[in-house]
Amino acid sequence: MTMTMTIDPGLANRETATFHAPVPMPVIPPPPSVAMKRLTASRLSDTDIAAVLAAYGLCVVGMWSVHGGLTKLSNGWAQAWTSVTSLSGLLTSAVALLALVLVGRPLSLERRFGLDRMFVWHRILGDLMGLLLAVHVAAGTIAWAADSGWINAIIDLTGRTPYMALAFVGSLLFGVVTISSLKSIRQKFSYETWYFVHMLAYVGMAVSFGHEIYLGSDLASDNVARWFWVGMHIAVLALMVFSRWGRTLKAVVRPLRITSIENVGHKTVAIEVSGKSLHHREGDAGQFCFVRPLKKGLWWQSHPFSMSAAPTKDRIRFTIKDRGEATHSITQLVKGTRVIVEGPFGVVTPDVLQGSKALFVVGGVGVAPVLAMVQRLGPDHEPIVLYRAHSEKDLVHFEELKAAVERLGGKILTLTGPTAKLAVKDPFSAKVLTAAIPDVAQRAVVLCGPDRLLHAARTGLKAAGVPVARIHSEHVWW
Amino acid sequence: MNKETFSRRVLPALTLIGASGVLLAALDRPSTGIDLSAAPPIGTNAGTSAGVTTTIVGTSPTVAPGQATTVAPVIVDPVTGTPAATTPVVETTVPAAPAACSSTISGPTISTKFGPVQVQASVDGTGLVCASQGIQWPTADQKSVSINNQAIPLLDQWAVHTGNASFNSISGATYTSKAYKQSLQAIIDGVVG
Numbered sequence: 001m002t003m004t005m006t007i008d009p010g011l012a013n014r015e016t017a018t019f020h021a022p023v024p025m026p027v028i029p030p031p032p033s034v035a036m037k038r039l040t041a042s043r044l045s046d047t048d049i050a051a052v053l054a055a056y057g058l059c060v061v062g063m064w065s066v067h068g069g070l071t072k073l074s075n076g077w078a079q080a081w082t083s084v085t086s087l088s089g090l091l092t093s094a095v096a097l098l099a100l101v102l103v104g105r106p107l108s109l110e111r112r113f114g115l116d117r118m119f120v121w122h123r124i125l126g127d128l129m130g131l132l133l134a135v136h137v138a139a140g141t142i143a144w145a146a147d148s149g150w151i152n153a154i155i156d157l158t159g160r161t162p163y164m165a166l167a168f169v170g171s172l173l174f175g176v177v178t179i180s181s182l183k184s185i186r187q188k189f190s191y192e193t194w195y196f197v198h199m200l201a202y203v204g205m206a207v208s209f210g211h212e213i214y215l216g217s218d219l220a221s222d223n224v225a226r227w228f229w230v231g232m233h234i235a236v237l238a239l240m241v242f243s244r245w246g247r248t249l250k251a252v253v254r255p256l257r258i259t260s261i262e263n264v265g266h267k268t269v270a271i272e273v274s275g276k277s278l279h280h281r282e283g284d285a286g287q288f289c290f291v292r293p294l295k296k297g298l299w300w301q302s303h304p305f306s307m308s309a310a311p312t313k314d315r316i317r318f319t320i321k322d323r324g325e326a327t328h329s330i331t332q333l334v335k336g337t338r339v340i341v342e343g344p345f346g347v348v349t350p351d352v353l354q355g356s357k358a359l360f361v362v363g364g365v366g367v368a369p370v371l372a373m374v375q376r377l378g379p380d381h382e383p384i385v386l387y388r389a390h391s392e393k394d395l396v397h398f399e400e401l402k403a404a405v406e407r408l409g410g411k412i413l414t415l416t417g418p419t420a421k422l423a424v425k426d427p428f429s430a431k432v433l434t435a436a437i438p439d440v441a442q443r444a445v446v447l448c449g450p451d452r453l454l455h456a457a458r459t460g461l462k463a464a465g466v467p468v469a470r471i472h473s474e475h476v477w478w
Numbered sequence: 479m480n481k482e483t484f485s486r487r488v489l490p491a492l493t494l495i496g497a498s499g500v501l502l503a504a505l506d507r508p509s510t511g512i513d514l515s516a517a518p519p520i521g522t523n524a525g526t527s528a529g530v531t532t533t534i535v536g537t538s539p540t541v542a543p544g545q546a547t548t549v550a551p552v553i554v555d556p557v558t559g560t561p562a563a564t565t566p567v568v569e570t571t572v573p574a575a576p577a578a579c580s581s582t583i584s585g586p587t588i589s590t591k592f593g594p595v596q597v598q599a600s601v602d603g604t605g606l607v608c609a610s611q612g613i614q615w616p617t618a619d620q621k622s623v624s625i626n627n628q629a630i631p632l633l634d635q636w637a638v639h640t641g642n643a644s645f646n647s648i649s650g651a652t653y654t655s656k657a658y659k660q661s662l663q664a665i666i667d668g669v670v671g
Contacts, residue, residue: 072618082619140620147621159505161624168505169498176494192484196491203495207502215624221617300484 035376036283036311039349042112060094061087063225067218081143086217088136092129093212093229096205097236099125104239105247105345114347116475123181130178137171163210170208177201191326192301209233248342251277255294255338259315265396267322268365269331270308273339274315281343285310285350285372286446288474289343291318291330298329302342306448308368308397310375311344319396321365348446350376352472356444358383358410359437361428361457363449364394370448371397374404383410384437388427388453392416413437428456430463441465447473579608580669585661592616595657597665599637605670610637610662615654625651633658642666 064087072083102109102122109118145153159165179185180197189197212229213219219226256275264270285307292302303326308319322331333339350373358381360370367387374383383405389395395414405412413436415427424432433440445461447454454473461471585597593616600608612630616622629651636645643663647655 067617079618085620143619144621147619156621159507160509161621162508162627165502165506165508169502172501173494173498190487192487193490196488197494200491200494203498207498214627215620217617217620217623220623220627221615297483300487 034313036278036281036313039111039282039284042108042110044108044112056094056098059228060090063218063222063228064090067222067225069218078143078146081139081146082217084139085136085143088132088139089212089216090218092132092136093205093208094232095125095129095132096201097232099129100205100236101239104236104244106239106243110345111347114474115345120475126178126181130174133171133174133178161215163214166207167211170204170206173200173204173207177204191303248340251340251342255340256316258333258335258337258339261333261335264319266391266393267331268319268394268396269322270317270319270397271330271333272315272317273341278311278316279313281311283307283311283316283344285376286348286369287311287344287346288369289316289318289341289345292340292342293330293333294338294340295333301326302340303327303330304345306366306369306372307344308371310372316341316344319365319368319371321396346474348448348472348474349373352446353377353381353444355380356470357381357439357442359440359443359445360385361445361447361449361453361461362387363453364389365396366449366453367395367397367401368448370446371401371404373446374401374408374410377408379408381408381410383408384443385410385412386436386457387412387414388449389414389416390418426456426460428453428460430460430465433460433464444470445472447471578602582609582611583665583668584613585665587614588657588660590616590653590657592622592653593618595654595661597637597658597661599662599665601666601669603669605666606641607637607643607662607666610634612658626654629654630658637662 064083067086069083069087072079074080099122102118102125105115105118141150141153141157144157148156157164158168177198177200180189180194186194213226216229219229254275254277256273256277258271259274260270260272262270288304288306290302291305292299305318305320307316309315309317320327320330322328346369348369358377360373360383362370362385370385374385377383385401385405387395387398387401392414395416398412398414402412415422419427426432437443440461441464443466445457445466447457449457458471458473462468579600579602582598582600585599587594587596589595594614595612595616596614597610598613599610602608611634612626615626615630617626629648632648633645633655637643637658639645643659643666645659647659
């Protein structure tokens with residue numbers, strides 16, 4: 001059997017972009033029919049979320065204003081700085097709490113927005129919090145110095161005033177956390193090094209709390225405001241304990257076990273895990289899980305992997321490519337190893353297609369979630385898969401994908417070889433896409449692959465007339 | 479392959495925690511500039527206190543014990559000498575013994591350079607302070623909050639300890655102390671007449 005499909009025979013370089021049958025891959029038997037419980041949709045509406053956010057913002061800014069924050073702004077420099085200190089302090093904490101809520105992974109938000117987007121928002125709020133904190137520290141020092149002079153202000157604010165040594169250390173920790181999360185700096189460290197440093201944000205929040213209550217001019221003298229403040233912190237703490245860390249603990253207590261690990265292509269393995277705890281989970285094709293192997297040297301790292309088969313009540317499959325130290329160790333695991341699996345998470349499931357015909361644009365091992373999704377589709381979707389890979393041996397799960405796609409009356413178009421060698425500069429230009437898929441503009445598109453591919457495909461698809469609302473992909477959050 | 483170990487990756491975070499601890503130990507020397515070792519207040523709550531008229535003025539109200547009534551003493555602002563703008567209206571349960579404590583009376587609000595100070599106190603028939611509590615103090619800026627967080631509880635204690643409003647001011651919280659004493663004195667004057 002030979003595959004001779006190209007994205008566009010007229011445009012692509014025949015040497016590299018004409019396709020031959022890839023090396024036959026072992027076909028993994030289809031999963032048993034008992035699919036995992038489907039996701040319960042989030043009952044939160046946009047109105048709910050907007051209302052809660054507006055009320056929250058109003059309470060925070062309101063308490064500042066009620067205590068004369070606005071009036072003080074125009075009462076001379078010293079008072080204005082005091083007022084700015086109060087407001088920026090309140091907002092710093094308010095934003096930090098929101099950022100914590102997002103990584104607390106509440107399912108009601110996750111099912112609606114997806115963990116990927118929540119992490120992106122967390123990062124934006126984190127940056128905002130860093131800025132607010134800088135304003136708070138600067139304004140606080142200026143306001144205090146207006147009364148006591150600079151030297152005394154600095155001594156007072158770093159330890160001579162009760163709780164201020166703690167707050168000072170807290171702000172330093174937040175500074176480290178914020179700066180280490182800037183993209184250019186974060187990428188210099190391994191994920192775990194960054195992550196453990198990031199956890200210091202918890203310490204920062206804890207040690208800063210005392211000065212908020214003791215010195216915060218809005219909180220120290222107003223019982224209602226103080227209890228609102230304490231209540232918000234307790235609520236977020238409860239979320240972190242029960243939702244975020246509670247679920248991790250649950251996954252730790254009931255780990256899954258690797259039931260098979262198989263080579264499915266160039267440096268790529270398919271790992272199947274199973275365990276009783278899957279019975280109670282909700283999940284769908286296209287989602288991902290955090291995987292933490294319980295093995296010496298690996299237990300402290302947790303990585304997200306897409307499920308490469310529709311999840312069932314007794315089995316989840318991941319397809320993992322050896323792309324570095326961490327993924328290398330995982331491809332070396334053996335059958336029987338216990339793994340902690342958290343999830344599934346993610347909102348790019350067959351539901352996003354909303355019944356339209358489907359187009360999947362896949363890069364390399366990004367095929368995993370697409371393979372899972374295709375297993376859940378009906379013939380109405382007539383799926384077309386554009387499969388871009390470095391070389392033919394990187395076309396993993398090809399036979400399995402082909403079988404699933406053809407069963408639905410769809411097709412796979414592959415494109416391999418280095419981009420530089422292709423006849424067309426951009427294989428995802430609107431021209432190439434439209435030539436290969438005449439009805440592209442009518443399709444719902446799911447993108448899955450490396451950032452560069454996502455970007456190129458998104459640009460090309462938009463130009464080809466696909467509305468942005470119908471282009472779906474996991475947001476890049478790391 | 480695993481040359482990057484757990485301990486190496488967790489080390490930066492632990493180092494930062496350690497450094498924070500050291501920094502904290504070095505810096506945390508709380509003192510608001512209030513002289514907490516100031517000379518103890520004058521006199522004690524021993525019945526006859528210095529600086530306060532102990533003569534009972536007027537008659538005990540002829541109200542049965544346990545019955546509630548409303549007393550509205552006219553309080554003269556000690557600063558201006560005019561009657562205070564806010565005449566405190568007080569729910570009073572008149573006790574059996576005439577020397578027993580009144581229920582809580584709010585004193586006038588005294589303005590200072592840093593903000594208003596107001597005291598709530600209960601006083602017995604002889605003008606002796608049974609309980610006193612600052613209910614308003616300057617909170618306009620963080621420094622005031624910091625100072626008064628320490629000063630007010632101390633003033634509360636001292637008022638009860640001396641039983642009157644003639645204790646020493648707290649150095650470092652002079653404005654608050656003076657205003658506190660004014661507000662308290664107004665309550666005493668209001669009850670004693």
